[in-house]
Amino acid sequence: MKVKTARLGKKGSRKARRIVQIVFFIIVAVTATGGALKEKGITIPIIPEASLHSICPFGGVVSIWQFLNVGTMVKKVHESSFVLAGIALVLALLFGPVICGWVCPFGTFQEWLAALGRKIFRKKYNTFMPAKLDKVLRYLRYLVLAWVSYMTVVTGKLVFQDYDPYFTLFNLWTGEVAITGYIALALVIVLSLFVERPFCKYACPYGAVLGVFNLFRIFGIKRNAPTCISCKACDKACPMNIKVSASKVVRNHQCISCLECTSEAACPVPATVEMLALPGQVKDTFGQKSTKSDSKAIGGDK
Amino acid sequence: MKVTYKTIGILVVASFVVGIGAAELSGLWKTESTKEPVTIKEGEFAGMPNPSDIRGSYTWSDVAKAFGFDVNLALKAFGASDPLVKVNTLESIYEGASLPEGAEIGTDSVRLFVSLLTGLPHTSEESTILPFSAIEVLRAEGKASSDLIEEAAGRAYKPGAAGEAATAAPAASVADSAADARPAAVVSSIAPAAAKTTATAEPAAAQAVTTPVPSSSVAQASTTTTVHTPSPTKTGVEGTGEGAAPGTITGKTTFKEIKAWGLSEEQIKSVTGGEIGNDIAAIRDWVVSKGLSFSEIKAKLQEMLDAR
Numbered sequence: 001m002k003v004k005t006a007r008l009g010k011k012g013s014r015k016a017r018r019i020v021q022i023v024f025f026i027i028v029a030v031t032a033t034g035g036a037l038k039e040k041g042i043t044i045p046i047i048p049e050a051s052l053h054s055i056c057p058f059g060g061v062v063s064i065w066q067f068l069n070v071g072t073m074v075k076k077v078h079e080s081s082f083v084l085a086g087i088a089l090v091l092a093l094l095f096g097p098v099i100c101g102w103v104c105p106f107g108t109f110q111e112w113l114a115a116l117g118r119k120i121f122r123k124k125y126n127t128f129m130p131a132k133l134d135k136v137l138r139y140l141r142y143l144v145l146a147w148v149s150y151m152t153v154v155t156g157k158l159v160f161q162d163y164d165p166y167f168t169l170f171n172l173w174t175g176e177v178a179i180t181g182y183i184a185l186a187l188v189i190v191l192s193l194f195v196e197r198p199f200c201k202y203a204c205p206y207g208a209v210l211g212v213f214n215l216f217r218i219f220g221i222k223r224n225a226p227t228c229i230s231c232k233a234c235d236k237a238c239p240m241n242i243k244v245s246a247s248k249v250v251r252n253h254q255c256i257s258c259l260e261c262t263s264e265a266a267c268p269v270p271a272t273v274e275m276l277a278l279p280g281q282v283k284d285t286f287g288q289k290s291t292k293s294d295s296k297a298i299g300g301d302k
Numbered sequence: 303m304k305v306t307y308k309t310i311g312i313l314v315v316a317s318f319v320v321g322i323g324a325a326e327l328s329g330l331w332k333t334e335s336t337k338e339p340v341t342i343k344e345g346e347f348a349g350m351p352n353p354s355d356i357r358g359s360y361t362w363s364d365v366a367k368a369f370g371f372d373v374n375l376a377l378k379a380f381g382a383s384d385p386l387v388k389v390n391t392l393e394s395i396y397e398g399a400s401l402p403e404g405a406e407i408g409t410d411s412v413r414l415f416v417s418l419l420t421g422l423p424h425t426s427e428e429s430t431i432l433p434f435s436a437i438e439v440l441r442a443e444g445k446a447s448s449d450l451i452e453e454a455a456g457r458a459y460k461p462g463a464a465g466e467a468a469t470a471a472p473a474a475s476v477a478d479s480a481a482d483a484r485p486a487a488v489v490s491s492i493a494p495a496a497a498k499t500t501a502t503a504e505p506a507a508a509q510a511v512t513t514p515v516p517s518s519s520v521a522q523a524s525t526t527t528t529v530h531t532p533s534p535t536k537t538g539v540e541g542t543g544e545g546a547a548p549g550t551i552t553g554k555t556t557f558k559e560i561k562a563w564g565l566s567e568e569q570i571k572s573v574t575g576g577e578i579g580n581d582i583a584a585i586r587d588w589v590v591s592k593g594l595s596f597s598e599i600k601a602k603l604q605e606m607l608d609a610r
């Protein structure tokens with residue numbers, strides 16, 4: 001059977017994700033712009049107005065401690081963040097970090113840059129990072145999460161704002177961005193031309209929170225080994241460089257539930273890589289033991 | 303059950319639509335802070351809005367509505383013109399003004415103004431001062447005692463006074479209000495009983511303040527406390543956070559700090575009603591969130607500290 005390359009064909013199904021991503025990007029961009037304009041005393045009819053912080057579920061996550069202990073929210077965070085964090089939590093329990101793969105506008109932005117990087121470097125794109133360095137850096141986002149959480153608890157303020165490329169992207173013109181934010185955004189833009197979703201992989205604190213749900217999500221990515229032809233199309237398609245071909249069940253903490261590896265997209269064999277219910281399956285799906293490459297990989301399946 | 307692109311796409315969008323819709327219907331969907339300050343839970347002013355909870359994101363009109371006064375009074379007081387502008391713009395308005403070093407006209411000035419206008423209690427930061435235009439409004443309309451208003455007048459900023467705060471208050475009223483203070487401290491009370499306490503000051507201290515105090519030093523190191531309790535904060539140079547004298551409770555003091563200064567958890571709980579905030583929480587934030595009066599609790603805790 002001729003194997004299609006990961007990025008060709010089956011566009012119809014994948015379009016669903018693209019559409020959802022674009023819709024959320026527009027909603028967030030318009031809302032945040034409306035919010036920033038309102039701050040400056042300008043109101044445009046019809047345009048929803050809310051600050052970026054009030055529509056970011058991560059604000060809800062970092063506010064939990066203060067809310068439970070002091071009864072107040074972290075400055076600039078509002079009840080809406082709790083609502084969004086709740087929705088994200090339910091979705092993550094069911095499907096893993098779909099917020100990262102389907103909703104987050106900054107993930108979408110990095111994917112657009114990835115398209116450019118892919119045009120420049122073709123098949124070499126997203127293969128530049130030395131494996132050893134990559135392996136260590138994948139845990140950096142947990143350090144970022146720990147630092148952000150600690151500092152937010154201590155100061156009661158959104159300390160990450162000054163370093164957040166996501167905040168910077170949607171507030172470029174508002175004068176609210178610290179120089180460190182501009183540096184972070186520039187860094188992400190440059191890196192995205194070489195590596196897919198560098199911020200998600202190495203630095204996003206909310207990605208770190210949601211990533212943990214990969215370990216026990218109800219629906220997950222399964223590879224049906226008996227029908228697999230080991231073409232590795234799934235590996236090439238995965239933006240997070242997860243070795244799906246070496247896994248029976250993807251439990252990697254970096255999976256973003258984008259479905260790019262599935263038989264609906266990259267995998268050329270029907271019903272071979274799919275998102276299915278994983279009742280009680282933490283490691284093996286088809287009764288096989290983990291391979292050597294499994295244990296070498298981050299999260300046991302890369 | 304197989305989950306496809308279509309399934310996830312629909313479920314993700316539906317979750318947000320249903321989740322946000324349900325939150326909207328149940329009143330949980332709030333993308334900005336409510337423009338109603340928390341109410342005072344105890345004491346003479348129980349049920350009244352708490353000036354300490356005024357946020358920078360309130361507009362002049364929000365503040366006037368919440369405290370039931372004519373918005374024009376606030377506009378006139380702070381030289382603002384648009385009632386729909388947020389009060390946190392004050393900082394930038396007065397940024398270029400040559401205020402005394404360490405003094406600030408910002409959101410806390412609005413809290414102080416509202417407190418003096420309505421007679422409701424509030425403890426302001428040591429650096430907070432009012433513009434002189436606010437004093438004029440307060441002298442005509444303020445419900446707080448004239449002592450308090452004149453005390454604020456003593457530290458007020460008069461534009462055009464070459465960076466000096468206007469010591470416009472009559473010397474006698476400054477002396478009265480600060481009678482119990484160590485140099486440069488201004489602590490006073492709305493209640494007559496408290497004023498009486500104020501008057502029973504150490505003569506030496508009273509004398510020290512009777513001589514006109516350089517306004518800039520007053521602005522740097524004093525806190526105006528408008529308390530209704532008969533046991534006002536004890537005398538002393540009140541400071542907050544950086545630059546505050548150790549052992550002096552201010553708006554930024556944390557539970558950890560007062561513990562380090564020697565108060566036990568039990569002593570703190572005896573004042574706060576059996577509860578205590580987390581170590582790193584600012585006492586004021588915690589107290590306000592519990593609907594208690596910071597002025598009262600601060601006064602009691604300070605008394606304990608001073609007694610040590």
Ligand code: SF4
Nearest residue numbers: 238255256258259261
């Ligand atoms: S393993 Fe599959 S679903 Fe997970 S990130 Fe990689 S391509 Fe997307």
